[in-house]
Amino acid sequence: MRKTYVLLASAAWGLAGATAAAAQVVDTATSGTTAEAQGQNTQSQDAQATGLQDIVVTAQRRSESLQNVPISITAADSDALASARVENVSNIQAISPSISFRVTNIASSSANLIIRGLGTTGNSRSFEGSVGVFIDGVYRSRAASALQNFLDIENLQVLRGPQGTLFGKNTSAGALLLTSASPSLTAMEGLVDVSVSNFDTVLTRAAVSVPVSDTLSVRVAGLASTRDGFFTNPGTGRPLNGDSSQALKGQIRWEPSANFSLRLIGDYSLSSGNCCYATADFINGPTQPLINALTVANGFQVPSSRLADFESSLNSTSTQRIKDYGGTALMTLALGSGELRSVTALRRFSVAQRDADADFSGAAILSLDEGFSSRFFSQELTYNGKIEAANADLVLGGFFSDEKLRMDRDLFWGSQAQPYWNTLLAAQGLPPGTAAAVPGRVATEAMNGRAKSYAAFGHVDFAIGDKFNVIAGLRYSVEEKEGAFRYLFYDPRPNAVFRVLGVSPGPSYDSSTRNRALSGTFGLQYRPVDDVMLYATYNRGFKAGGVNIDANGAGTVRNNPAVGGTPLDPRYRPETVNAYEAGAKIRYLDRRARTNIAFFYYDIEDVQIAQFVGLQFAVLNAKSATDYGVEVENLFQITPALTLGLDGTWLPRARYGVDAGIDPVLSGSRFRFAPKFQGNATLNLDQPITDDINLTGRVQYQYAGRQLVNTASLAERKAVGLIDANLGFKTADGLSVEVWGQNLTNKIYPTQLFNTPLQTGDQNAYLAPPRTYGVRLRARF
Numbered sequence: 001m002r003k004t005y006v007l008l009a010s011a012a013w014g015l016a017g018a019t020a021a022a023a024q025v026v027d028t029a030t031s032g033t034t035a036e037a038q039g040q041n042t043q044s045q046d047a048q049a050t051g052l053q054d055i056v057v058t059a060q061r062r063s064e065s066l067q068n069v070p071i072s073i074t075a076a077d078s079d080a081l082a083s084a085r086v087e088n089v090s091n092i093q094a095i096s097p098s099i100s101f102r103v104t105n106i107a108s109s110s111a112n113l114i115i116r117g118l119g120t121t122g123n124s125r126s127f128e129g130s131v132g133v134f135i136d137g138v139y140r141s142r143a144a145s146a147l148q149n150f151l152d153i154e155n156l157q158v159l160r161g162p163q164g165t166l167f168g169k170n171t172s173a174g175a176l177l178l179t180s181a182s183p184s185l186t187a188m189e190g191l192v193d194v195s196v197s198n199f200d201t202v203l204t205r206a207a208v209s210v211p212v213s214d215t216l217s218v219r220v221a222g223l224a225s226t227r228d229g230f231f232t233n234p235g236t237g238r239p240l241n242g243d244s245s246q247a248l249k250g251q252i253r254w255e256p257s258a259n260f261s262l263r264l265i266g267d268y269s270l271s272s273g274n275c276c277y278a279t280a281d282f283i284n285g286p287t288q289p290l291i292n293a294l295t296v297a298n299g300f301q302v303p304s305s306r307l308a309d310f311e312s313s314l315n316s317t318s319t320q321r322i323k324d325y326g327g328t329a330l331m332t333l334a335l336g337s338g339e340l341r342s343v344t345a346l347r348r349f350s351v352a353q354r355d356a357d358a359d360f361s362g363a364a365i366l367s368l369d370e371g372f373s374s375r376f377f378s379q380e381l382t383y384n385g386k387i388e389a390a391n392a393d394l395v396l397g398g399f400f401s402d403e404k405l406r407m408d409r410d411l412f413w414g415s416q417a418q419p420y421w422n423t424l425l426a427a428q429g430l431p432p433g434t435a436a437a438v439p440g441r442v443a444t445e446a447m448n449g450r451a452k453s454y455a456a457f458g459h460v461d462f463a464i465g466d467k468f469n470v471i472a473g474l475r476y477s478v479e480e481k482e483g484a485f486r487y488l489f490y491d492p493r494p495n496a497v498f499r500v501l502g503v504s505p506g507p508s509y510d511s512s513t514r515n516r517a518l519s520g521t522f523g524l525q526y527r528p529v530d531d532v533m534l535y536a537t538y539n540r541g542f543k544a545g546g547v548n549i550d551a552n553g554a555g556t557v558r559n560n561p562a563v564g565g566t567p568l569d570p571r572y573r574p575e576t577v578n579a580y581e582a583g584a585k586i587r588y589l590d591r592r593a594r595t596n597i598a599f600f601y602y603d604i605e606d607v608q609i610a611q612f613v614g615l616q617f618a619v620l621n622a623k624s625a626t627d628y629g630v631e632v633e634n635l636f637q638i639t640p641a642l643t644l645g646l647d648g649t650w651l652p653r654a655r656y657g658v659d660a661g662i663d664p665v666l667s668g669s670r671f672r673f674a675p676k677f678q679g680n681a682t683l684n685l686d687q688p689i690t691d692d693i694n695l696t697g698r699v700q701y702q703y704a705g706r707q708l709v710n711t712a713s714l715a716e717r718k719a720v721g722l723i724d725a726n727l728g729f730k731t732a733d734g735l736s737v738e739v740w741g742q743n744l745t746n747k748i749y750p751t752q753l754f755n756t757p758l759q760t761g762d763q764n765a766y767l768a769p770p771r772t773y774g775v776r777l778r779a780r781f
Contacts, residue, residue, distance in 0.1 A: 051591030052637050059159055059177070060461070061166055061384050061395050067585045070471060070525045070535035072160040072598040072631065074098075078181070081156060082193075082778065083684070083698050083726065085742060087149050087203070089113065089133075089176070093702060094724065096158050097678040098631050098649040099131075099174070100704070102752050115160050115174035116600060117627050117654035117674030118577070121711050124610035124619055125372065125407060126449055126483055126549045130575075132163065132171035135178045136265055138328050138345040139169035141376050141403050141451075148269050148324060151247045152207045152221035154181040160631075161600065162541025162579050164519050165459040165473025168343070168380035168399035172541035172577045180265065183217035183253040184209045190781055191734075197774025199239075201227040215256050223247040223269075230770055231278035234311045235301035235362070240278035240318075245271035259334035268325040275320045277357045278312035281305060282753055283715070285761020290423055291361050294416045300362030307767060308748045313362030315414070316355040323350045326376075338385020338394070349374040360756055360764050364414030366442075376403045387460075395459040395473075405449035407549065411442040420758075421497055435500040436493045443504070444489040447549045452480040459521070469525035471537070477517045483547025483570060484510040485554070502557045507567040509554040515574045517542040531587040541577035543608065548572060548619040572619045578603040592637040602627040607656065609666065609711065622666065624657035627674075641687040648679035665713055673752075675705035675719070692732040699725045710753035715763060720749045726776075734780030741773040 055066040057075050066073055074096040076084070084094040089101050092113075102112040102121070113119055113131035120130045133140040157177040164170035190208035195201075207221035229241030247269035255261045281288070281303065292302045295313055303311035326347030333340045350373040359365040382397035417437035425434050459473035486508040491499075498504040523537030547553070553570035557563065583598035604625040610618070629651040636644045654674040659667050685697040702722045709717045723745055728738025750765035 052587070052594055052635060052643070057157055058179075059157060059166070060393075060459075061382065062393065067531075067587060067594070067596075068533060070469075070523055070533070070537060070583075072098075072581065072583060072596070072600075074158040074633070075155065077155045078153060081150070081153065082776075083696075084700070085724065085726070085740060086156070091742075092158070092176075093678070093704075094680070094700060095156070097647050097680045097702070097704075098160055099158055099176075100673060100678070102673055112673075113176065114673050115158070116602070116629065116631070116649065117651050117671045118173040118602065118604070119673070121609070121672050124548060124550065125405065125447075126481070126546045126619075127608065127610060128451075128543055128546075130171065130173035130543060132167070132169055132175045133178075134167065134169075134175060136180050136328055137168075137330065137343040137380070138326075138347070139167075139378060139401065140347075141401070142324075142349045142374055148245065148247060148271060148322075149203065149205075149223055149225060150178070151205065151223045151249050151267070151269075152181050152219075154179050160598070161537075161581060162519070162521075162539040162577050164475040164477075164539075164541065165457050165521050166395060168378065168382075168397065168455065169401065169453065170455065170475060170477055170519065170542055172543040172575055180249065180251070181207065181209075181219070181221075182263065183211075183219035183251050185211050185214065185217045185253065185255065187211065191779065193776070193778045195774055195776040197772055199228045199230055199772065201225070201772075201774065203227075215254060217253045219251040219253070221249045229274065229278060231310045231312045231767075233278075233300075233313060234303050235299070235313060239274075240312055240314065241273070241275050243271060243273035243275055245269065261330075261332045263330040265328040265330070266326070269323070271320075271322040273320060274318055277314055277318040277360060279360055279764040280307050280310070280312065280750070280767055281762070282307075282750060282765035283761070283763040285756075285759055285763075287424070287759045288762060290420065291359075291363050291759060294365070294420060295362035298362055298364050298416060302362070307750070307765070308770075310767065310770065312360075314357040314360075315362050315364050316357045316367050318356045319354050320356075321352045323348070335383070336385060337388065338383055341380075341382045341384065343378075343380040345376070345378045347374075347376045349376070358411070359414075359758055361759075363420065364416045365420050365758060366417065367412045367414060369410045369412075371406075371408045373406045374403055377401065391463040393461045395457075397457050399453065399455040399457070401451075401453045403451045405447075405451075405549070407445075407447040407449075409443075409445045409447075409551075411445075413437045413439050413442055415439050417497075434495065435497040436491070436495045437497045438491075438493070441489065442491050442496070442498070443487060443551075445551055446486055446488050448482075448484045449547065449549045450480075450482040451544075451546070453544075454478040467527050471521065471523040471525065473522075474518065474520040475542075477515075477519065477542060477544070479515045479517075479544035479574075480512070481514075481544065481546040482510075482512040483549040483553070484508075485549060485551065485570075499557060504551060504557060505560060505562075506552045506556050507554040507560045507565070509567060509570055511547045511554075511570050513545055513547060513571045515544045517544075517574065517576075519576075531591065533585045534583070535585075536582040537580075539577075539579040539581070541579060543575040543577075545572050545574040545606075545608075550619075552618065572608060573606045573621045575608045575621075576605045578605075594633075594635045596633045598631050600628060600631075609662065620662045620666075622656045622662050623659045625655065625671070626657070627654045627671070628652070629654070641685060643684045645680065645682040645684070647682075648677065650677050652676060663712070666711075669714065670708055672708045672711050675707040677703070677705045679703045694730050695728075696730055696736070696738065697725070697727045699723070709750060710755070710763060712755050713753070713763065715753045717750055717753075720747055721745075722747060728776075736776075736778045738776050739773070740776060741771065743769065743771050744773075746771040 159175040193205040195203045203225040209219040211217040226244045228239040231240040249267040252264045329344040331342040353370040378401040422432040455477045457475040462470045519540040519542045521539045525535045554567040559565040581600045585596045607622040609620045631649040634646040654671040682700040687695045724742045726740035730736035756762035
């Protein structure tokens, strides 16, 4: 707790200093920006001595300084991402403590991004993410695509709060914007990036850009990685949760005139491994002794109960294969006083899991095969212009997307399923064979879905004199969702286990829903002096409802019409967020210090929740929730070569309302994965030691307070503090080498808990990686 107070005090000190300096601040910095940077730090080393680097962002569809944008944003260029070792979204908290990430074993829906405590928790395949992921302007309907290692990404921006009047796809909690490096029309350039680390990890990236003519250029980038898992099967010594991946990205840039440009992007990635069922036993229930006995009888070893041993006994191979590929066309045409922009995308995403150990143990009880595929098309058209008579910037846009989903799942009883159930039922005084669990196929499930989105949106920013701006935007959305489920096969025995337990077969269904919503934004922006910007905004966020596409979406056995039951409605309602925010962005001490602060309050209705129950996900709508807090980002230039960042997010309240219609575990409880405080303290060094060589280094302390980590229980994780560091050299001609380490103190902690299938009272844990370390070599030319 003392560490929390230290970080809060540091953040408060920065704000106090900024406030005191604001009254006397003058525009003395010489920082420069370029429109093409879009988030890159752009000052030269010489200019750096006079103040902090300026950062250019494109959150409002135009290039402008981050300090002038009335949105809470964090931005990082490719060098900053490399220094922080943000290889994908799994370590994104390293650049912003207000955003966190959770991943589980279901790749089709397992990338859960959370901003300011609000996000999509649970793994229902029909859910939209509360935090939208956009890569090169294209909304990624499967956030798990961001699980792949970043390839040729030039910059990343984190936008906090509901978005909808500037982007094709609306989001209720925030957005993650990633932009690929564009082909150069002026010179051949490229890079090679190789990292080698423990757990036999090798990650290689390379890219080259070649101008064909003054108007045409191509760029090609590739990636290959291999990694052993950090879990081990104690009986075989075999690493678990390992992964290998390959990716390729190609681009063509054509600019035949100053009025027209076309950029074509194609990408393909493939990832495979023995993933992702290795977990640790966290809480042992009454069935654990039986599971252990069956594990030994099956020829496997009972895993250690110490989390730090990273042991997991699995009796099946649990392999996973993920494909993600598609194409994007970006077109810009000068029209009148503005630009007409078109973003067209077609994408495919698929996951195949085979022989997955669905009981998460060395006992041969239950396994599954699962397949998922998505076909996604989107078209966005926007006009960005100026209304000179009103001194206003204008964005008008339209959006359409169409996604088709297909899923299948096969469940299989293992050789020890019958003994397992016989033993459990005997404890209830029932004879062996009361419930049948004959080895072989239990069920074959087929699920289909479709989601269509139509939207029109507009955003205008009026300048009133030199100091005031009024921001307003509206969006009208129509969301259509379809979902269907049916059994292609189900164990016909009248005493089949799941039938006896009343779990399945549930009813088949084919359902649809249509939501219409008006959302928008209104805000005021005030610049009392240069280098100080104050703002206040209201945003109404919207996330569509849908159909719960799962085996129990319409209920259990008692709801099956075959036994006289009435199916439940598998649909769930839209989620809305009324978000109020007031903030300040201040530069002071001759622009050698920067403090950005935001106060926010969210009033949320019909919060969408997915809970894991047995083998299925139940989808609930909590009637209400409240989420409010403060976030502060400080950056201080201690010397021209050394900067200190102190960032923190304080969430005193992030809680569901009392609601008898949801699980009692959730009613009135705090959001999952929403600690009261998260913060980062970061030192960055870039010190010239000769005319051509700089010494570089980075040390960061990340802190996350205690938090609830199971959507189906009140299980809590203790506070965690992590230390990451790197040290290296870089040369003027683009060569750099560094040694790095993450989680240097080797903290062992769970990222998420879940109720173990078929094992009453048990909870298993996904664990964060232990200490990792390695060497990285980068060369730019």
